[in-house]
Amino acid sequence: MEHLTSGDATLAIDPSHGARLTSLSIAGLELLVPPTANTFHWGCYPMAPWAGRIRYGRFEFDGRDYQLPLTMPPHAIHGTTYNRPWRRYNGAASFDIDLGPDWPFPGRAVQHFRLGPNRLDLTMEIHSDSEPFPASAGWHPWFQRQLGRGEPAQLSIQADSMYARDEHHMATDRLIPPPPGPWDDCFVGVRQPVEILWPGALRLCMEADVQHWVVYNEPEHAFCVEPQSAPPDALNIEPRLVTPEAPLTLNASLHWEIL
Incomplete structure (x- = not known):
């Protein structure tokens, strides 16, 4: 486990479990959902x-069809790096992994x-070792609705539109005005x-150099605000080409004020 401390903030990173943040504690207030069986x-x-x-773990690229493992049947979800061990990479708080x-x-x-x-600053890069391929990337934070003090969380997000979902709960390429929540949607x-x-207790602001934000706030105990480089099903809807000369890079920042 890697631990970082700055002022009243402490951060724990678990390289063995996807280089995920296992804790973000600010002035003794834990913001993230602790480990669960899922x-x-x-x-x-x-x-x-x-x-x-x-969708169904399938996508087409350069005239060929590909099938991914169905990690949330009947679909593939969230990539190949979220639960595998990462290596330390060129710095105290940097990590990498093959795909x-x-x-x-x-x-x-x-x-x-x-x-x-x-504040916490995050950077992710997707690199090709040899040939072009389509990709997207993002972070999936699980925030606790209730901290150790204060009132339950209030989320403020203003967006022009969101991707309509079909009868299979999948994002389509059609944009619609956002309805009232709760949501499991990409804005x-x-x-x-x-x-x-x-x-x-706390005010937290999130920024990222991306155009797509997924909000999942249906659970009672927690909610997710996910900056992504592309929408769900991006390999079929809006692929971004990664080449050895042009990696996919995205940056996000969280900054906060203790109340």
Whole structure:
């Protein structure tokens, strides 16, 4: 386990379990859901080389059809790196991993973490080792609705539109005006920063150099605000080409104020 401390903030990173954040504690307030039996439902983990669901685990690229393992049947979800061991990479809080045997192209992912007294900066890179391939990436934080003090969280997100879902709960390529929540949806045209307020405890703002934000706030105990480089099912809807000369890089920051 890797631990970082700055001011009132402490961060724990578990390289053996996807280089995920297992804890983000600010002035003694734990923001993230602690470990559970379901690997998808706690901490803050990387989604690479795709984010969200891929319909039936299938996609086509350069005239060939590919089948991914159905990690959330009947679909593939959240990439190949969220629960595998990462290696230390060129720095105290940097890690990398190959994309693994379940991904049909040789490549690797890299994460960098930088903690300050009132902010956390994240960087992720997707690299191709030899040939072009489509990819997307993002982070999947699970925030607790109730902290150790104060009132339950209030999420403020303003967006122009979101991707309509079909009868299979899958994102389509059709954009619609956002209805009232709760949501399990991908938004675009998001005004940043996205704000999470725990009245009487903490205000957290999230920013990222991405156009897509997934919000999942159906559970009673927790919610997710996920910056992504592309929408769910991106390998079919909106693929981003990664080449040896042009990796996919995304950056996100969380900054906070103690109330």
